[in-house]
Amino acid sequence: MACTAYFLVLFDASVMTVALPSIQTGLGFAPAGLQWVVSSYTLAFAGLLILGGRLADLYGPTRVFLGGLAVFTASGLIGGLAADPAMLIAARAAQGVGAAVLAPLSLTLLTTTFAEGPRRTRALTAWAAVGLTAGAAGNLFGGVLTEYLSWRSVLLVNVPIGVPALLFAARIRIPGANPGRKARLDLPGAVLATAALTLLTLGVCEAHMQGWSDPDTALPLAAGVGALVAFVVVETRVAAPLMPPGLFRLPGIGRGNVAMLLAGASQVPTWYFLTLTMQDVLGYSAAQAGAGFVPHAAVMLLVGLGLIPRLMRRVQARVLIAAGALIAAVGYWWQSHITPESGYVTGILGPAVAISCGGGLVSTPLTTTVTSGVGAQDAGAASGLLNTTRQFGGAFGLALVLTLTTSGTSGTPAALADAYGNAFRAIALIMVALAALTPLLPALGDARGAGPALPNEPPAARTDRASL
Structure with a gap:
């Protein structure tokens, strides 16, 4: 169920591109x-x-999961039936709200179970x-559905997936992270976090259309930084913070999320520029x-499901992350040499094997490192932070890479190949x-250590973390 929800979120983020x-x-x-259509989501x-991510910690995962999935599925139906641009944009924004609940909760369900x-x-x-294959699947099915059915089908396809998932989720009890915890929401922190992340993302989205020095870019970025500073101040002073500052004392959270930012900065530009290429x-x-x-998805599944569980029993996670990043870098460098005369095997398939193999080696070890040592009562907050870092990294990476291609985004296929080569x-x-x-990055043995006490963490939970 967690994987279905996560697939829906990432599939929907990429399926619209070719439509x-x-x-x-x-x-x-x-x-x-x-x-x-893309930016509202x-x-x-x-x-x-x-x-x-924090809502599940406070109000229980069952009702939050059902609510998020219902909003996501219903807005997909409304978007698929949209009669005008405003209706479609509003539906896509509503889908983004549902996705913001489902993405961190899908990870929380696993780390607390x-x-x-x-x-x-x-x-x-x-x-x-x-997660790795959802982007490739979105591009695949987006092209097929758009060409042989209609652009509306790329939104309506959420319904036959979301409705069965809703019915299934309603029949089971999802274990709560801390069912006895009193539901308290840090409202000032929630407002500031939402404002900061929205403004920063808006500024980054404007950057690849207007440039980094344009007021439409600079003003949202400056306001976003100001809101982020205010959020940090508020979180250190409230009794029940939205993002407990103690989380950042864990080595996997602080350094791991910097690594996650870089990983996210590579993923979104990859699908974007491969589609254009x-x-x-x-x-x-x-x-x-x-x-x-298809080869991207196949290799990622092969590496992720076939090799990673075995390798992680024998090799440190950070070694796998380093190896995967370097293998992917070789693949991107190979991809940058494509020309209009390139065949599929040497122009797409060869680089795809290296890129996807490297991505598969990075993803699970990095996620494991970032989530290690987090108490169950703060699993949602940690999952929300992880997904925020990756999502913002993707937007920032796309904006940054697009600045290298603006001079060649029109013209002959050869000129476009040079521009996209710079991107890769x-x-x-x-x-x-x-x-x-x-x-x-911490070795997993260090990341799993007890670390400093987390806010509201009972002694037994700290002992459990130490023993892990």
């Missing part, structure tokens, strides 16, 4: 307004992730594999471009930076 031209024609979007999703060790590793491996440089149709992502070289450098950071 945008058809949506513009079908609903009569102005060129400047089309971006809000992104802003709501990124802005509410920390709050969404499975104790640290081999069983949690297997569960996180399945969760991470679903296959269509603009190689001349593939939407359906052909979608099918071109930039992503390769991000992965090298991730590999360079890994010596600073």
